[in-house]
Amino acid sequence: MSTIIQAQQLSKSFGRHQVLHSLNFSIEAGEPIALIGPNGAGKTTLFSILCGFLKQDHGNIEIFGQKPGSEGLSGRVSALPQDAMLDPNFSIGTQLTFYGQLQGMNKATAVAETRRVLALVDLADYISQKATVLSHGMRKRVAIAQALLGQPELVLLDEPTAGLDPVNALQVRQIIANLTSEATFMISSHNIFELERLCGTVLYLEHGKLVQQRSVQQGAIGYLSLQLENADAALVLNVLRQLPGVNSVENAQKNEFAIHYDRELAPDLDISLIGVLRAQGWQYRSLTQGRTLEQQLFAVANG
């Protein structure tokens, strides 16, 4: 695997407010990368620097060995910028074709490529329409389509499902999942559950600092996540903690339990657990290996 993004001591301030604090990280090509953090954490600022929309105050950042915004990255790096809109005076087909030509395609290829990416987001019938007649969800999908023009090696998506209804959000997730073998995606979102399904690596930003960079799978070993129907939490905790090999049990949310156990002492804990559930007459909704991304991030962040 090759390094596609390398950031060293990256800092950015707006006036007296420092938004990014000496970030150091590197990103390898491959599985999608999640950029997570609360509002104001600096996600969009980091995306804007990666896209070349903003310049950092200090530090260095390289994408494929080049400065963000370099002409050499044209066609290799694409992005869905947050809140960016197409020109309302031209059809989406005209504009996407123009973008394709700017990426180096000839007119015929750019037209074919425009049709292909609009079909990917299920908007092929809207090629002659202007962005102004489209709904918010459709505009978002068109903006995602422009990011897929050509064969970008790195696709940066800033809040790709923000403001979308569940059906459209699912469709966007499916598009990303289908294309992960062709490009490396970096996705920022507030929706941890969404990123958990899509991404292999997580960058967690908080107050402009990189709190964690970890593999989603890294925090899965030695954990079980159990979701029950209505249950007495105190009783459940008491019963589960007495199982052989269990180190700890946490009740992070209502009816949800994270069980940390020793895999050598209890290699078949999941099977034992189902037996306990049956014996106690507890109905369960799900039993999964590992912890949720939310549990992983906040267990470390809080601990």
Place this chain on the structure above:
Amino acid sequence: MSVTAFSLPKFCRNTWLITRFELFRLFGSPRGWFALAAFAVIWFLILRYPIFEASAALQQADTQAMLSRVFGMIGMYKLMAWPLPELIVYWLISLVLLPLAVVITSADQTSSDRSRGTLRFLTLRTSRDSIFFGRFLGQWLVQGLLIIISLVATLGMAAWRQHSLSLAALEAALIMGLNLFIVLAPFTALMALCSVLVRSSKLAVCLAIVGGGVLIGLISWAGWYFPDVLRLLQYMPGAQVPALLSNQGWSTFKEVTLPLVQTVVLLAVGRIALQGKSL
């Protein structure tokens, strides 16, 4: 170590693509057609009333003699030497009105695209330089085309009146067209700069007018104390226009250096400003 790749062929290709898209914006979109229709109506009114009526008056020998004396008193004694009365009036009107029109019509080179975020889609694919210079060239070429259309209409009106056109008239139209094209260049570059500095075309127009007014006021005020400072007024965009009116024929091209230098300087400042802007 990072590398900043610059490719001249790619820069030229993308600059031309953006220039062409600006032409398409005028000739290929309903909004552009509306602007063209407005342009046609305005020029019809200018041709039909000021130019037609004035050129009819200019054919009177005594009127010509009187105007030659009047223009001569203000240094424009060669104005009446242009071959067609229609072209004389066209030349006077265009030199005054077109720079003002350009301040308004070319105010939105990058501003609304920046506030809308469309510029972000473009900068992912091409350099800021290509966008800046492509938009400027596009606007300038549009003005060139509109100058040609208005000149052809003026010549058509003259031909309809006298049933023929002399070679001298065609030559004069060519000289006027080229001169106007050069006169408009610094104004277009000024609006390219203003468009970078603010986020809407209205603000760009205000910045150009108020900024220009304030600058002239400051120079005039400083001129009370330091008279040499008043020389700076000779370097403002359009400062060569009175000299253009004092010349005739190919000698008008003695005045091209100032607008061309102004254009280069304004574009250089605008280019630096856009490079430093957050999108």
